[in-house]
Amino acid sequence: MQLYYAKGTIAIAAAIALQEAGLDHTTARLDFGNADQTGADYLRTNPKGRVPALVLNDGTVLTECGAILEFIASQSPRADLVPDDAIAAAHMxxxxxxxxxxxxVAHAHKMRGSRWADAQSSFDDMKNKVPETMRACARYVENECLRGDYVLGDRFSIADCYLFIACGWLPGDGVDLAEFPKITAxxxxxxxxxxxxxxxxxDML
Structure with a gap:
């Protein structure tokens, strides 16, 4: 398997899951600064021009972080990355x-405003809103998502691969982690x- 990623992006959740699952894989790094993700070579792999993309040994291409995480977990049952309990799995x-x-999406408003608008004033407005919206997200994570040491209480799951990366964006988005001791821990x-x-x-993070 080969994972396409860019440093610091949500694709690193898949890289962490691959490590947790102990699955053999290689990685291919895209440089967003050079717009590698929109180049013809990569668009043949993932027409969406986003990361992650996971290319399986038979050439099948998987995209979307959550779907890739679920696939990784399915390939390594012994890693126990998805709970058997239906309610716990639903929370995950x-x-x-x-x-x-x-x-x-709230995070992307800081630097990807062109996905939703055309005017620079709109980009500026979206960017200025990011600390507020990401603080609201952090509050929801702190109060509702974490049910102990991890999303599922005392056990690690693929949701933690995902949440770890998203919470890592908070300081850069203007959120003071001192307000959120559970997330900090x-x-x-x-x-x-x-x-x-x-x-x-x-050097993926």
Whole structure:
């Protein structure tokens, strides 16, 4: 398998999951500064021009972070990255869908305004709103998503791969983590995992 990623993006959630699952893989780094994601070569792999993309050994291409995380978990049942309990699994997915539909979108308003508008004044307005919207996201994560040390309480899941990256954006988005002690402790806890140390050593974070 080959994971296409850009440094610091949500694609790193998939890189962490691959490490947690112990799956053999290679990586291909895209430079957003050079617009690699919109180049003809990459668009043949992922016409959306986004990361992550995971190319399987048979040539199948998977996109969308949540779908890739679910696939990775399915390939390594022993890693126990998705709970068997239906209610716990639903909470895990509720968090992941929230990140995809709300928190990631709020973050993207800072530098991807052209997805939603054309005028510079609109871009500026969206960017100025980011600290407020991301603080609201952080409050929701602090109060509703974390049910203990992790999203699922005392067990790590693919939702934590996802949430760790999203919460890592908060300081750069103008959110003071001192307001959110549970998130601060959570980030420290995930940073101490071998999977995160491995992706950091590979200069992916």
């Amino acid at each position: 997915r509720m968090v992941m869908y929230y990140l995809a539909s709300t928190m990631h 959570y980030l420290d806890r995930i940073n101490a995992r071998d999977s995160v140390k491995a992706v950091r050593a590979a």
